Structure formats: structure tokens, C-alpha cells
Amino acid sequence: MTYKAIIFDLDGTLVNSIEDLADAMNSVLKNKNYPTHNYEAYKHFVGSGIRSLVIKALPETQRVEAQIKNCFDQMISIYSKQCTNKTKPYDGIIDLLNQLKARNLKLSVLSNKADELTKKITLALFPDYFSPVLGLKQEALKKPNPVVALQICNQLNVKPEETIYVGDTAIDMQTANNSNMLAVGVPWGFRDKKELIESNAKHILNHPLDLIKLL
Template sequence: MKFKAVLFDLDGTLVNSLIDIADSINKVLSEQNFPTHSYEVINDFIGSGLRNLVTKALPESCKDEISINTTFESMVTVYRDNCIHKTAAYDGIIELLEELKSRNIKLAILSNKADELTKKIGLSLFPDYFEIVMGLKSEATKKPNPAAAIQISADLGCLPEEVLYVGDSGIDMQTAKNANMYAVGVLWGYRPKEELLAEGAQTIINHPLELLELL
């Protein structure tokens, strides 16, 4: 099978966004007199969208719907202003995108981050590479639901099996499997190799340019 497109996750795959996410949620928690968290702890909260991150970050006694909604709204406001402050592409990503573009491989982003924020980060840091940049539009379509991935492949003019799906988490590997795409796990992101393999990674790569070997 000749691959015609690459669909990338965003956080932990294309960009290291941990510091901006952590600083934003800790600012929100601090303003509400809640305990804050280390970067290492918040690293484990990332991957299932900001609402899920907020829920995990709140104290156990404050996980009611009103507290979650209020904190989530504050998080979106703070993070919107800080989401490209310290966030940057991982080493080798720009070189990879340049090479893929030169080979006429179609490129897209799919993230569980809110659509507005995904577009802000994706289009700010990578203005010249992606035909589609899509984030979470509703909880019902959150990855590993494959609906958005399948829609992106159709919009790119590809069959799902013609798409490499590249991500750093078990959720990404599940999404690729559910969408009938080829699952590539990356080791420079937020999750360990064991999780990627357990959730269906078909190839594991240690550096972005290793992806070219699959083409």
C-alpha cells in the first residue's frame, strides 16, 4: 500500500506544549486557592482534551459539574492567551514536514484539544504545511472515536488505509486502529513505548525523520 497522507496528533507529537498547558492550569488552580501540580504530574493529564485535564487537576472534593465547568472556562481563557508562549515544534519536525511536502504527501492535524486552540497553534507554528487542522468540536467525536479521522481522510481524497496516523499516546493508536489507518507511535512525546505497543502501534519511531522509512 502506498501511503498518500499523514495525519498527525498535535501535543506530544508535533509540538511540546507541556509548559504552556501546565503554567495555564496552575494559574487557574492557584487563583481558586486549589493545589497546583508539577510538570511531571500534568504530563500524565494530557491527551484527552482540556476538560478531562481540568477534571484530573481539580481536588477530589471539587469535581462536581459546576466546579469543572467554571475551571474549564477559566482554563480556556488563560490558555488561549498563552498557548504559543513556550510551545514549539520538536527537533526534526520542520525537516520532516518539508520533506513530506516535497513528496506531495497530504498533511493534516487532528487533536483532542479544542478546535479553536488547535487551529491557533497549528496555523501559527506550521503556516505552510497542513491542508486540514482540526481539533475537538464536541465530546461525542473525541478520539479514539474515528469519525473525525475518517472525515479528514475523505476530505484529503484518500482511503483510510492510505493514511499514516502519527501520535504519542495510546488514544492515538486506538484512533488509528478504529479508523483503519496505519498507527505510528512516537517516543519523544508524553507516553511510554509500552502504552503505544499495548494500544496497537504498528511502528515505533524515535525521531521524526524515521517516518520517511515508511514511505
Template sequence: MFKGVIFDLDGTLVNSLEDITNAMNAVLQKHNFPTHSVAVCQSFIGHGVRDLVVKALPKAVQNEEWINRCFTEMLAVYRENCTIKTKMYAGIGDLLDELTARNIKLAVFSNKADKLTKKVVKAVLPNWNFEVVEGLKVEALKKPNPFVALEISKKLDLPVAQFIFVGDTDVDILTATSAGMHPVGVVWGYRTKEELIASGAKYILEHPLDLLKIV
């Protein structure tokens, strides 16, 4: 039934929390703003780097000037340090091997900036063929907007009903639902099982290989 899988990146395929937190905190420290723990930064992730920056800044400086300045600085720092501690989650390699063996088409769609998305996939997931890797190019098209997911469907020449969309946040589940794809949540990422179910996830993965039960 399913012939394609679109994966979210951060919190789904890779754990990038430390690299993201360290980059954000480096910018905050530069301007003598309070920094955040990994756990707090985890709650900021899901809607792209700009949204992360807004949430990380003190309320007194959450204005366009500071947001734009720190957003640019965050991207510069993170670009140079986005693969230092970022690693695949346990079991992801086995899952990707099995999906490849079954001729399932693979893609990545992230709200991380497009160049950074491609850099992380190339560095951390070099052994698998993701036929399409898409990050954020236009702010208005970030998830949960389904536009990019629908474009991936066209590029891979598969109807949306034949795609599973796998992610760790409500944003991913809403994107999948809007695109007419099968929404699947993962519990090892940055949000709770309860949030994923409330958002409309049709299936929850406790371990990556659980996806094979659906495929």
C-alpha cells in the first residue's frame, strides 16, 4: 500500500538538540542575554530557526531588529557546528536499510534551513539514498503548510495516499494530514506521545523498526 516515506529530520532521524542549543546559547551569550538548557531549547524546536530565536530571546528584545540580527548570527554559528554532536537515533540505520531493501522511496522534509538540512543529511545519513531532501526556503511554506510535501509527491511520482509521513511534533502530523498522507509519530523525539495523538497521528512508533509493521 505504502511506497514512499517522508521523514522529518530533527527529533525523528537525528538528535540535534545539543548542537542547536549550543549555537543558540553562543549567540545569547554574545549579547549578555540569559541562556537556556537543552530541555528548554527542545520545547522551542519545530517551527524553524527563526521561531526558535524569537522564543529564546528575552521578551524585552523580541522585536524585528533583534530577531533579525540574532537569526543571522544563529545561522552562521550553527552552520559551522551543526554536525558536531548530531547523531542518528538508535535503530534508524536498520530501518533505512530495510526500507531500501523493500524499494520504498525515501525523502526528508524539515523546517530547518534548506542548506543546513542538506548538510546534516549528507554528513549524518550518508549511506542511504533520499531521493528528495527539502528544508525551509520560504518562510510561508514551512510545515504545517503541506505545499512542499505535495511537491515531493509529484517529484517521486507517487500519489499522496501512498506516503507515510513520519515526525516527532504536532507540526509534522498536521502537515501529513493536510497533504493527505498517513501521519505517524515517534516517541523518541522532541514532543510527547500525547501531543502526537491529539494532533491526529494514526500510529505511534516506540522504536524505528515499528514502522515496518505499517509498510
């Protein structure tokens, strides 16, 4: 198979964003005198969007809609101001993107992070590599729903089977498989190889440049 396009997840795949996410949510929790969480815990809170992260971070007794909305709004307000404070590309990602660009591959980003924040971070750290860059606009279209991934293929004028989807979580592998794309997992992010394999990853990369071997 000749691959023409690659869709990347953002958090845990292209960038390590866990500290900025955790710092922002912990600020919300501190303001309410709720227990905070360490960075390792937040690795298991991410993947399904910021609203889901807020729910998981809140004490179980506080997971009611009014409180979730209030904390979500606070989280977005804080995080939007500091979402690139500590967030950086993983080692090898820029080298990979330069090689992919040299091969004239079409590159896109699809994240469950809010669309505005996805665009802000991607533009700040990768200004010349990706189009389109899409985050979450409607909860119903959140990954692993394949609708937006397939829309990206249409926009890029490629078939799903000509597309590689790269991500670090079970949700990403499910998105790829639901879309009939090649599911490629990365273990340097927020989950481990076991989760990726159990979620039907077709390939696991140990280093970003390993993706070149698939081409």
C-alpha cells in the first residue's frame, strides 16, 4: 500500500502536554479546596477531551452537571492562557515531520482537545506542517467516532486505506480502525504498549522516525 496522508493525534503523540493540563486543572481544584492529582494520574484522565478530564479529576461526590460545567469553564480559562508554557514536541517529532514533508505526504491533526486549543498549540509549535488541524467541536463527534477523520480524508482527497492514523491511546487505535485507516500506536505518550496492542494497533513505533520504515 502506498500511503498518501498521515493524521496525528496531538497530546501524547506529537506533544507532551501533561504538565500544562495538570497544572491548569489542579489550579481549579485548589480554588475549590479539592484534592489535586500528580502528573502520572493525569495521564489516565486525558484522551477523551477536557470535559472528561474535569469529571475524572473532580471528587466523585462533586461530579454533578452544575459543578462539572463550572469547573470546565474555569479549566478552559486557565489552560487557554498557559497551554504552551511547558508543552513541547517529543524528541524526534520535528525530524519526522521534516522527512514526511520532504516526501510530500499530506499531514493533519485530529484531537479530542477543544478545537480552538488544538489549533492554538499546533500553530505555536508546528506552524508549517499540518492542514487541516481539527479539535473537538461537538461532543457527539468525539473520537473514536470516525466521522471527522473521514472528513479529513475527503478534504485531502485521499482514501481512508491510503491514510495512516498515529496516536497514543486506545481511543486513537479505535478511531483508526473505525475509519479503515492503518492504526499506528506510539508508547512514548500517556499510555503503554499493552493498551495499544489490545486496541488493535497494527504497528507500534518505538521512536518517531520508525514511521519512515512503514512508508
